Amino acid sequence: MGCTELSVLYSILFIALPFFIFPSASGDLSYSVPEETRRQFVVGNIAKDVGVGAQSLSARKARLNSEDGGKRYIDINLNSGDLIVVERIDREMLCGSRINCILNYELVLANPLEVHRIFLNIEDVNDNAPKFANERISFEIGESAIKGQRFHLDEAHDFDIGQNGVHGYSLQKNNHFVLSVKGNTERGKYAELVLEKELDREQQKDIDLILTAVDGGIPQRSGTAVIHITVLDANDNVPVFSQPVYKVVLVENAPIGTEIVAVSAEDADEGANGAVTYEFSRIARNEAEIFTIDKRTGKITVSGVIDYEEDTHYEIRVQAKDGSGLASTASVIIEITDENDNAPKIILTSVNNPILENTIVGTEVAIINVQDKDSGDNRQIHCSIQGNVPFKLNPSIKNYFSLINTNPLDRETEAEYNITITATDGGSPPLSTSMTIHLTVSDVNDNPPVFDQQSYTAYVMENNKPGTSISSVTARDPDWRQNGTVLYSLLPSEINGLPVSSFLSVNSDTGVIQAVRSFDYEKFRNFKVQVIARDNGSPPLSSNVTVSVFISDENDNSPQILYPAPEGKSLMTEMVPKAALSGSLVSKVIAVDADSGQNAWLSYQIVKSTDPGLFTISRHSGEIRTQRDITESDNMKQNLVISVKDNGQPPLSATCSVYLLISDNLAEVPELKDMTYEESNSKLTFYLIIALVSISTLFLTFIILILAVRFCHRRKPRLLFDGAVAIPSAYLPPNYAEVEGAGTLSSYNYDTYLTTGSCTSDFKFITSYNDSTLTAGGTLKMPQNETLAANLITLNNSGEGDEVRNCTCPYI
Ligand SMILES: *[C@@H]1O[C@H](CO)[C@@H](O)[C@H](O)[C@H]1NC(C)=O
Ligand SMILES: *[C@@H]1O[C@H](CO)[C@@H](O)[C@H](O)[C@H]1NC(C)=O
Numbered sequence: 001m002g003c004t005e006l007s008v009l010y011s012i013l014f015i016a017l018p019f020f021i022f023p024s025a026s027g028d029l030s031y032s033v034p035e036e037t038r039r040q041f042v043v044g045n046i047a048k049d050v051g052v053g054a055q056s057l058s059a060r061k062a063r064l065n066s067e068d069g070g071k072r073y074i075d076i077n078l079n080s081g082d083l084i085v086v087e088r089i090d091r092e093m094l095c096g097s098r099i100n101c102i103l104n105y106e107l108v109l110a111n112p113l114e115v116h117r118i119f120l121n122i123e124d125v126n127d128n129a130p131k132f133a134n135e136r137i138s139f140e141i142g143e144s145a146i147k148g149q150r151f152h153l154d155e156a157h158d159f160d161i162g163q164n165g166v167h168g169y170s171l172q173k174n175n176h177f178v179l180s181v182k183g184n185t186e187r188g189k190y191a192e193l194v195l196e197k198e199l200d201r202e203q204q205k206d207i208d209l210i211l212t213a214v215d216g217g218i219p220q221r222s223g224t225a226v227i228h229i230t231v232l233d234a235n236d237n238v239p240v241f242s243q244p245v246y247k248v249v250l251v252e253n254a255p256i257g258t259e260i261v262a263v264s265a266e267d268a269d270e271g272a273n274g275a276v277t278y279e280f281s282r283i284a285r286n287e288a289e290i291f292t293i294d295k296r297t298g299k300i301t302v303s304g305v306i307d308y309e310e311d312t313h314y315e316i317r318v319q320a321k322d323g324s325g326l327a328s329t330a331s332v333i334i335e336i337t338d339e340n341d342n343a344p345k346i347i348l349t350s351v352n353n354p355i356l357e358n359t360i361v362g363t364e365v366a367i368i369n370v371q372d373k374d375s376g377d378n379r380q381i382h383c384s385i386q387g388n389v390p391f392k393l394n395p396s397i398k399n400y401f402s403l404i405n406t407n408p409l410d411r412e413t414e415a416e417y418n419i420t421i422t423a424t425d426g427g428s429p430p431l432s433t434s435m436t437i438h439l440t441v442s443d444v445n446d447n448p449p450v451f452d453q454q455s456y457t458a459y460v461m462e463n464n465k466p467g468t469s470i471s472s473v474t475a476r477d478p479d480w481r482q483n484g485t486v487l488y489s490l491l492p493s494e495i496n497g498l499p500v501s502s503f504l505s506v507n508s509d510t511g512v513i514q515a516v517r518s519f520d521y522e523k524f525r526n527f528k529v530q531v532i533a534r535d536n537g538s539p540p541l542s543s544n545v546t547v548s549v550f551i552s553d554e555n556d557n558s559p560q561i562l563y564p565a566p567e568g569k570s571l572m573t574e575m576v577p578k579a580a581l582s583g584s585l586v587s588k589v590i591a592v593d594a595d596s597g598q599n600a601w602l603s604y605q606i607v608k609s610t611d612p613g614l615f616t617i618s619r620h621s622g623e624i625r626t627q628r629d630i631t632e633s634d635n636m637k638q639n640l641v642i643s644v645k646d647n648g649q650p651p652l653s654a655t656c657s658v659y660l661l662i663s664d665n666l667a668e669v670p671e672l673k674d675m676t677y678e679e680s681n682s683k684l685t686f687y688l689i690i691a692l693v694s695i696s697t698l699f700l701t702f703i704i705l706i707l708a709v710r711f712c713h714r715r716k717p718r719l720l721f722d723g724a725v726a727i728p729s730a731y732l733p734p735n736y737a738e739v740e741g742a743g744t745l746s747s748y749n750y751d752t753y754l755t756t757g758s759c760t761s762d763f764k765f766i767t768s769y770n771d772s773t774l775t776a777g778g779t780l781k782m783p784q785n786e787t788l789a790a791n792l793i794t795l796n797n798s799g800e801g802d803e804v805r806n807c808t809c810p811y812i
């Protein structure tokens with residue numbers, strides 16, 4: 001402001017100077033004329049000023065000489081004496097920037113010569129605008145330039161001077177810069193750009209400002225220049241992620257190379273400052289193995305195994321960094337979704353193996369635990385048992401199941417089970433796992449031994465060697481080991497008063513039954529024993545079976561001739577009437593055989609006779625008959641030797657002699673004495689015997705009748721053949737004693753074959769025996785003689801026997 005005032009003062013001073021300082025004492029004239037004045041402009045009237053008449057000027061040859069002989073610019077109008085402008089005056093051309101621009105002239109007048117100095121002061125006119133040397137001013141300013149920083153601007157130039165020179169500058173309004181003007185009018189004014197607000201290349205990287213320079217003239221003139229500011233980048237921007245957090249969902253087991261997400265960060269800087277690279281800034285070691293980030297593109301890809309079961313969630317920090325290391329981070333949250341990639345797992349927590357076969361239904365046999373690492377439906381597990389086994393799974397707490405048996409078990413039916421448990425999850429597709437529990441059923445002694453047969457029958461030949469195996473029993477027990485090991489033994493009992501062990505023994509392991517003693521068929525024919533099969537369990541189970549032992553007959557007894565007495569001992573002589581006709585029965589040989597069956601089938605044969613043609617013997621009945629009529633010429637004493645043979649193999653035989661006396665008169669009997677081979681017995685003895693025998697026979701008959709009457713109605717006839725010959729049991733051989741005890745041998749009839757084939761027989765020999773006679777074994781045993789005497793037979797044709805025909809021999 002002060003400067004402006006000062007310059008005005010100066011200007012006034014300069015303008016006034018020509019008029020007051022330069023009036024020529026010696027006639028010097030001074031004029032002022034503004035530059036660029038039009039031609040003919042009258043600067044002044046020189047005639048007047050010099051004091052000569054205008055009309056005389058021409059006469060005086062007035063002339064204006066320029067001092068330096070250059071252009072004159074002004075001239076004298078000789079008519080009027082005015083000093084006029086004749087040429088364009090450009091102060092700036094004449095004087096440049098000199099402040100005083102004065103042209104010197106000499107006015108020369110002749111007649112008289114007169115010379116006046118004329119000073120023409122050229123006044124400045126604001127005819128030039130300020131001008132910048134460069135219309136475009138370029139700056140490169142770093143965006144990091146601090147506030148207050150100054151930038152020198154080129155001065156504007158104005159050819160005008162003084163007030164008309166550059167007076168000031170102005171700057172287009174803008175956000176960043178202000179102008180600071182320095183200097184003064186004389187030395188020129190210049191301006192500086194002052195940074196008032198920091199630059200941001202990222203906001204505006206080029207700034208164009210119009211700088212205006214103005215002068216102080218009136219009218220004011222101005223000139224402009226464009227300031228072009230290029231904002232240079234400074235790495236003042238960190239890369240910025242498009243999102244602070246990237247959330248993505250990734251399925252597990254995504255293949256390697258799967259792109260998960262591409263993070264991106266922008267850096268507003270340019271060049272290297274804006275070149276962003278990506279990396280993981282914080283990542284766990286395991287995560288680093290499964291994720292990779294592309295340094296350049298920011299793509300995150302799978303590079304390892306994504307396992308939901310290992311981690312369901314990853315949070316990775318990603319860093320974006322520019323070229324000079326400015327960085328920022330973002331989070332990438334990766335949620336893994338489950339895939340059904342884990343089959344269920346079956347864990348056998350506990351098992352009762354082996355399991356007892358008598359385990360009650362519903363017993364917990366095993367506990368299993370199922371697991372599935374997946375989640376959601378993928379871990380919903382369904383368990384089932386394959387196949388048809390008597391077990392089921394009961395859900396227990398949580399993932400536990402109890403395996404229980406649904407049916408009773410039987411080791412003997414099924415000793416082991418393979419229980420296959422399948423666990424299936426609820427995924428799609430579902431996965432499943434199977435496990436087989438091998439369960440063994442252990443034995444309980446629940447089966448008694450069972451014999452192969454309901455009963456056994458053994459046959460043994462009599463006269464066996466002690467120790468002979470007669471049979472074997474087998475019992476089976478399906479239990480295991482000792483529970484199924486069968487041991488055999490005899491049930492202690494008595495047979496005929498003797499312990500069974502004295503008859504038989506059984507091999508405890510094999511069940512083979514052996515005879516301990518030699519058996520005699522004639523003593524007993526069969527008996528029964530109980531064999532026990534017992535297993536070795538604890539407690540043992542047993543069962544028993546009856547073994548019936550039948551003793552088979554062997555031909556070990558020769559026929560025994562009851563009548564007549566065996567050869568050499570006979571006292572008997574049969575009387576044959578002289579008039580006996582052919583076919584008359586004269587006697588009968590009675591023999592018995594203690595054996596039975598074929599072995600007791602006796603056949604009779606005459607082996608030797610006095611007169612071979614006279615008598616025959618019935619092969620089967622032993623009846624001796626005449627073969628022809630007796631004649632006088634026949635020898636009175638006939639002697640027959642008869643052999644009795646059984647049918648055994650080999651046959652056994654006995655012989656006896658029969659003495660026959662052909663006579664009608666007992667008186668002839670004394671002659672018998674001659675006939676007898678044994679003379680020892682006297683006739684008296686013979687008669688005595690006959691008497692005794694008769695009495696005995698009568699007595700016996702009487703007893704038999706009583707007994708018969710008593711028992712007649714009790715029993716049916718057992719064996720009574722027509723014409724049967726009953727023999728008093730008392731006369732049976734001693735070894736016929738009946739065995740009592742087991743009951744199986746209580747009695748047997750001894751009438752077989754005895755009279756077979758003798759239907760027409762007149763013999764009625766009634767047998768009756770009772771306990772006392774039998775068990776006595778010998779109490780009624782008579783002396784041999786008596787026995788023989790008892791065998792005297794009542795020959796009875798009257799049919800007396802019919803009375804007892806239907807009587808039976810009672811048995812006990
Ligand atoms: C159980 O499986 C085993 C071996 O796999 C096999 O030897 C056995 O015979 C199977 N038992 C049954 C009862 O299936
Ligand atoms: C036999 O059965 C008993 C139970 O009656 C049992 O304790 C034992 O283990 C069984 N023996 C064998 C060898 O299986």
Ligand SMILES: *[C@@H]1O[C@H](CO)[C@@H](O)[C@H](O)[C@H]1NC(C)=O
Nearest residue numbers: 491492530532542543544545
């Ligand atoms: C023999 O077996 C029968 C049934 O089989 C039984 O009643 C009896 O008690 C058993 N006897 C012995 C001595 O074990």
